[in-house]
Amino acid sequence: MDNKKLITVFTPTYNRESDLHKCYNSLKRQxxxxxxWLIIDDGSTDNTKDLVKLWQDTENSFQIRYHYKENGGxxxxxxxxxxxxxxxxxxxxxxxxxxxxxxxxxxxxxxSQIYDKGYAGIMGIDRYENGECVGDMFPEDVSEMxxxxxxxxxxxxxxxxxxxxxxxxxxxAPMPVFEGEKFFNPSYLMYQLDNYGKLFVTNECFxxxxxxxxxxxxxxxxxxxxxxxxxxxxxxLYLSFPDITPMFKLRHSIHYVANCxxxxxxxxxxxxxxxxFYYLLAxxxxxxxxFLIMIKG
Numbered sequence: 001m002d003n004k005k006l007i008t009v010f011t012p013t014y015n016r017e018s019d020l021h022k023c024y025n026s027l028k029r030q031x032x033x034x035x036x037w038l039i040i041d042d043g044s045t046d047n048t049k050d051l052v053k054l055w056q057d058t059e060n061s062f063q064i065r066y067h068y069k070e071n072g073g074x075x076x077x078x079x080x081x082x083x084x085x086x087x088x089x090x091x092x093x094x095x096x097x098x099x100x101x102x103x104x105x106x107x108x109x110x111x112s113q114i115y116d117k118g119y120a121g122i123m124g125i126d127r128y129e130n131g132e133c134v135g136d137m138f139p140e141d142v143s144e145m146x147x148x149x150x151x152x153x154x155x156x157x158x159x160x161x162x163x164x165x166x167x168x169x170x171x172x173a174p175m176p177v178f179e180g181e182k183f184f185n186p187s188y189l190m191y192q193l194d195n196y197g198k199l200f201v202t203n204e205c206f207x208x209x210x211x212x213x214x215x216x217x218x219x220x221x222x223x224x225x226x227x228x229x230x231x232x233x234x235x236x237l238y239l240s241f242p243d244i245t246p247m248f249k250l251r252h253s254i255h256y257v258a259n260c261x262x263x264x265x266x267x268x269x270x271x272x273x274x275x276x277f278y279y280l281l282a283x284x285x286x287x288x289x290x291f292l293i294m295i296k297g
Contacts, residue, residue, distance in 0.1 A: 005063070006108060007035040008085040008166065012077035013095035017046040022210070024055060026098035032105040033062045040081045043071030073182030075230075078189065079174035082166070089121070091163040092186070096210045097126075103206045107163055110202065119144070120197040121164035124206040134158040134209060138201045145201055146194040148241040152248065161206040168196045176233060183223035184230035191237055225297030228262035232269065235259060239274035253278040257286025258293060 011023055020039075027037055041048055052066045069080055082090065089111065093099055110122055123145075126134040135158010142154070150156045172192040175184060224231055235256035239249060257279060260269025273279040 005034055005036045005087050006111070007089045007091060007104060007163070008038050008081075008087040009035050009099070009104075010038045010040070010078075010081040010085065010090060010092045011095050012040045012042060012074055012081065012092070013044065013048060014042040014071065015044045015046045015048070016095035017044070017048045017051055019096040019210075020048065020051065022098045023093055023095060026101070026208075028059075028061060029101045030062075030099065030104045031102045032108055034108055035104050036063045036065060036085075036087060038065045038081055038085055039067070040077040040084075041066065041068045042073070042077045043069065071182075072177065073184060073227075075175045075184040075186050075188070076177060076182075078186045079177075082169045082173040082189075085166055087166060089163050090166040090169055091161065091206070093207055094209075098208050100205055100208065106204055107206065110200065110204075111163075114200050117200075118197050119165075119200045120168055120193045121162055121199050123147070123150075123160050123162045123199040123201045124204045125202075126159050126161050126207045126209045127205045129208060129210060133205075135160075137203050140203075143201060144198045146198050147191055148194055151238075152241055152244055159209065162190060162199065163206070164190070164193060165196075168193050171196070176230075178227070178229040181227035181230045183227035185234060188234050188237060191241075219297075221293050221296035223297075224259070224293045225262060228259040229265075232256055232259035232263065232265075236272065236274055239278075249275055249278045250282055253282035254285045254289055257282045258289035261287060261290040262293060 009027065013020060039052055049066070049068060052064065056064045056066065065084070067080060067084060069076070089107065091107070107122065125137060128134060136156045138156065139154065145154065150160070169189065172189050175186065175189055235252050238252045239256070253275065256269065256273065260266055270276060270279050
């Protein structure tokens, strides 16, 4: 066990033998090797295990850790990754994504300047292969924010790359696991870290993304249909954010109602709702969304 490394680069993977080399090769090109690569295999049935074993046997620049688990969905991979990691910082690079060559070095440099200022971590941007930013960039005059403010105050779209203090992640993990549900967005954990401090934000890129047709972001309606309790928990968390507008409450209450109807927990959903009035107000729009989920999912 190497406790001297600063960063765990965590890669959850499932049947990504054909793509995983992109992440691996980007880690080989890093200008700093102050990291451990932790791969959590969520029950792959391809040759991922053999491929990683080959890399473990031949790689001399950095340590590769591999753990195989029963298939349970991305959030269960996060749970296991956070449990096994033992560095100061933790960043997820998906199995079909990769890091710019200087990403680890820049994370080191930024963290060395802010580690004692009470931040929960760092938030940078993702880019597509063509160099375009995923969603919006951060305002130039903003250097810190709570994660929920990205959604509410600043309305910044698109995935962003977050590097978190591992000790804080261990405080909020593990994520709940609902039997038979595999689509629970790990951002649920990240929002909970707002209780421990803001994120330092930068428009530096730490990840190049290559979204796959069968990835987490694909077929949203199918995910809503198959994991309603997971989505309901996320909507309840959104509705607990401070200083949210009535329109924000209504929009996410509509989704919450649809999740509760899908899960056949209408009365329980009302009793657990953050804003019972909005639950009632959103019921009929939520019912229409439920029908849409059933049709498209």
